[in-house]
Amino acid sequence: MKRRIFLQGTVAASAVGVAVSAGLLTPAQVMAEELGAFAATTLEDALKAMAVTPEESKDITIKAPEIAENGAVVPVTISTTIAGATEISILVANNPTPLAGTFKLGEGVEAMASTRIKMGKTSDVIALVKAGDKVYSAKQEVKVTIGGCGG
Amino acid sequence: MAIKLKAKLADGVVEVKALMEHPMETGQRKDKKTGEKIPAHFINKVEVKSGDKVLLSADWGASISANPYLAFSYKGAAGDKIKLTWTDNKGETDSAETDVS
Numbered sequence: 001m002k003r004r005i006f007l008q009g010t011v012a013a014s015a016v017g018v019a020v021s022a023g024l025l026t027p028a029q030v031m032a033e034e035l036g037a038f039a040a041t042t043l044e045d046a047l048k049a050m051a052v053t054p055e056e057s058k059d060i061t062i063k064a065p066e067i068a069e070n071g072a073v074v075p076v077t078i079s080t081t082i083a084g085a086t087e088i089s090i091l092v093a094n095n096p097t098p099l100a101g102t103f104k105l106g107e108g109v110e111a112m113a114s115t116r117i118k119m120g121k122t123s124d125v126i127a128l129v130k131a132g133d134k135v136y137s138a139k140q141e142v143k144v145t146i147g148g149c150g151g
Numbered sequence: 152m153a154i155k156l157k158a159k160l161a162d163g164v165v166e167v168k169a170l171m172e173h174p175m176e177t178g179q180r181k182d183k184k185t186g187e188k189i190p191a192h193f194i195n196k197v198e199v200k201s202g203d204k205v206l207l208s209a210d211w212g213a214s215i216s217a218n219p220y221l222a223f224s225y226k227g228a229a230g231d232k233i234k235l236t237w238t239d240n241k242g243e244t245d246s247a248e249t250d251v252s
Contacts, residue, residue, distance in 0.1 A: 038195070038212040073216045092214055096179055100214035103223070106206045110164070113207075114222035118177070118214050148216070 043093045043126070050089070050099070054128055054137035057082065062127050062140040071119040071148030078127040079112035080136075087130035088113045093139075094123035118148040154247035158233045165227035165251050167199060167206070169235050170220050177213035194219060196238040201231045227251055 037049035047054070063077040078088050088111070089102040095118070103113040111129070119125075124139045155170040171194065178191025193213040199206045199221075206225050229251050236246040 038210070075220075077222075095214050096177070097212055097214065099212050101209055101211040104208040104210075105223075106204060106208070106225070108227070109206050109223060109225040112223060113209075114220070116216040116220045118175075118216050 037099045038097060040099060041097060043091060043098045046091060046097075046099045050128075052128065052130075052135040054135045057129070057136035057138055060127050060129050060136060060138035062125060062138055064125050064140055064142050066141075067143045067145065068119060069145045071121070071144040071146055073116050073148065074119050074125075074142060074144075075114070075116050076125060077112065077114040078129075079110075080127075080129045082111070082129055082131045082136055084131040085111040085129050087128075089128040089130075090115070090117060091126040091128065092117060092119055092123050093126060095120050098126075119144045120147045154235060154237075154245060156233065156235050156247040156249045158227075158231070158249050158251040160227065160229050160251050163226060163228075164224050165231065165233075166222065166224045167233060167235075168220075168222045169199075169247075170218060171197075171235075171237055171245070172218055173237070173239065175213060175215055175217040175219060179213075192239060192241060194237045194239045197221060197235065198237075199223075199233065199235045201225070201227060201233055206233075 037046045040046035040049045059082045060080045068074040076090060087102060087104050090100045091098045092100055100117045122143045124141050126137055126139045129136045153172045157168045159166050173194050174192055176189050176192040180189050182189055191213055195211050197209040207223050231251040234248045238244045
């Protein structure tokens with residue numbers, strides 16, 4: 001479905017087509033483009049795909065365990081006092097695909113989101129908060145005793 | 152597949168909590184018997200509405216735990232009709248509704 005919409009966007013498609021034929025993009029990169037930042041395999045690439053350059057902020061609170069015995073289920077709550085926050089994202093730096101989720105907040109919704117994430121190994125958990133044109137970040141290390149991505 | 156959805160009002164703020172039944176396969180896990188990779192199968196979109204108003208719209212990857220949990224709060228009132236809908240990477244979808252109490 002996404003691919004169809006993607007291909008219908010003729011301007012975007014032709015631009016990508018030119019980039020592919022010019023050897024600027026490999027087909028794998030084009031695939032990743034469709035999945036967006038969720039396909040990025042490093043924190044740096046995820047931030048690049050999200051097109052953000054976050055600024056560190058002390059006004060973001062990450063509530064997560066210091067030590068997670070079971071990496072398959074790590075409870076995380078992100079909240080912020082930054083005015084005008086509209087989006088919260090959670091990333092796990094050392095996961096195979098770091099971006100876990102993005103939560104877009106509607107009107108009247110408090111700047112907070114809770115979920116449970118998987119962590120393959122000990123890693124920084126990074127919270128991003130979008131407010132206006134700016135993106136802020138905070139991080140907290142979670143030590144993982146038993147990884148949650150193996151099988 | 153099932154969804155547990157609760158919405159409780161306290162001091163003008165509604166806390167919405169949801170638990171969705173879903174395997175959330177990353178696509179990186181191997182079947183222990185066959186040694187073959189289990190295909191990725193995860194919820195990639197969740198939308199929570201109150202009537203026509205979108206409260207929360209989430210984009211997820213496979214790093215969200217199996218049987219995903221989601222909680223958030225908004226300024227609301229008793230009787231608000233809350234509807235949660237998820238869609239996964241295979242195009243499957245499920246939804247649940249509840250009234251704020």
